[in-house]
Amino acid sequence: MQFDFNSTEPLYLQVAEQIEEAIFTNSFEEGTQVPSTTEISKQFHINPATVLKGMNILVTHHFLEKRRGLGMFVAAGAYARIREKRQSEFYDDYVVNLVKEAQKLSLSKTAILEMIKRGFENGQTN
Structure with missing residues (x-):
């Protein structure tokens, strides 16, 4: 984990992200325990309450689950929920804006799809 202490983004959101x-990258697999609030706060010199606030966001989204006396664990189905959330954000952040800009440029749906195909062909790394 790396935190930007000079960022305008609050640390608790950085912790959650x-x-x-x-x-999402399977560094923490479903069912496994994540580092404790104390471990993260000591390692990165962050207030434990700040770390907990970030973790509680993930609990609210059902990405983490609290197990009393044991700590925080990656919830079952967390990967799928994160993927679904990110797909929705991708649509909202990129596709909607792409379509708006394409309409301003009078690009047809066919022209946009051709550009996307070309982008996949030219940018494919897998």
């Missing part, structure tokens, strides 16, 4: 990313 970093743990979410770790779940």
